[in-house]
Amino acid sequence: MRDRILLCLAHMSGKEQDFIKEAFDQNWVVPLGPNVNGFEKDLEDFVNEVKVEGKNQKDDVAYLDKKVVALSAGTAAVHLALIACGVGAGDEVLVQSFTFCASSHPITYLGATPVFVDSERESWNMDPDLLEEAIKDRIAKTGRPPKAIIPVALYGMPYRIDRIMEIADRYGIPVIEDAAEGLGSRYRGRVLGTFGKYGVLSFNGNKMITTSGGGALICDNADDKNTIMWYATQARESYPYYQHEAIGYNYRMSNICAGIGRGQMTIIDDHIAHHKHVQELYCKLLKDVEGITMHTNPGGDFDSNFWLCTATLDPELRIKGQENAYKTIITGAVGGAAGVIHAASTATTDCQPNDNVEALRVFLDKANIEARPLWKPMHRQPVYKNAPAYVNGVSEEFFKVGICLPAGPWVTDDDVRYIVDSIKEAIV
Secondary structure, three states, rough: OOOOOOOOOOOOOOOHHHHHHHHHOOOEEOEEEEHHHHHHHHHHHHHHEEEEEHHHHHHHHOOOOOOEEEEEEEHHHHHHHHHHOOOOOOOEEEEEOOOOHHHHHHHHHOOOEEEEOOOOOOOOOOOOOHHHHHHHHHHHOOOOOOOOOEEHHHHHOOHHHHHHHHHHHHHOOEEEEOOOOOOOOOOOOOOOOOOEEEEEEEEEOOOOOOOEEEEEEEEEEHHHHHHHHHHEEEEOOEEEEEEEOOOOOEEEEOOHHHHHHHHHOOHHHHHHHHHHHHHHHHHHHHHOOOOOOOOOOOOEEEEEOOOOOOEEOOOOOOOOOOOHHHOOOOOOOHHHHHHOOOOOOOOOOOOOOOOHHHHHHHHHHHHHHHEOOOOOOOHHHHHHOOOOOEOOOOHHHHHHHHHEEEEOOOOHHHHHHHHHHHHHHHEE
């Protein structure tokens, strides 16, 4: 039987063990240490390189001076960025609706209110026109602007950060870029996460590189980095005993995990190149398959890492087994979970992918191919049913017709051909 083809799983370089062994040999088995410092430096070198006019030659680059703090999770990075932007109880934060919950949940941790903004059609990310409409309306309704704006690099695709920054600067609102899925993606040659006041990265096991878990926050300058590190290490004051004058968090990355990250940084360019290659192969092999459309870069300014390769299905496309879609409640692993932890009460909701999308997911699952629906828009999540939302229907439209296909470093050309052949077999 063919081995299971996973949606996305980071690949080890072989050098990770050397860094981990060094940490044990030096007895640095704590949430700080040489590997943490080295990993932050590696990340800074990577994110600060700007490819001039989209060229790849080393001579055609410019350099930024951003700083990076390694943390325990991408969610922790969002949380600390919000705190550093002054977000607290009663505040509002504008956040992309088409995203994973980690973009919005930290807002609620702070007692603030997420205000969801829908997507534009080409990138699937935050619609700048709708963003400005939301800002104006929130000022009219509350008498003050939102405290922050969080665009998201959905599946690695860049957002229209030039327009978002222009709008944000005009209203004096800081931007926190959620580039958790977009490590290595660029807009006009510049790495995502380096445009706003803060940029969020994730190193979960399924990201472009991994530290098993973990994340990082890109900061504007050394002072901002120091503030974030202070919050991430329990906000301890400089006394010979533990003195706390603010609430801090235990969010620093461990020296062991950072050792994995240092090894991963030696192959990050290979990972990005592989994801782009897999995307190109999907596009080539699915080009003439009627009813299946790959999501691609909207234009030359966009340079996605294609963390996940996504496609849309024509609503009229028929898939084998479609008549049985959503007939049973999920009991196995799906959506990244090891299994069902909290059982659903019904097999359906009032906002879900079309039957043919679910039928294709099930068909591929039986062929040992992991596929998933797109993220369900946050403004349609029951937990956020009372949150303000500025919608145009785009995210709900793509949620109904979209599917994620395997794209990780373990996915070979033969795997892609097998996946495409399975999709063709599934079509009635």
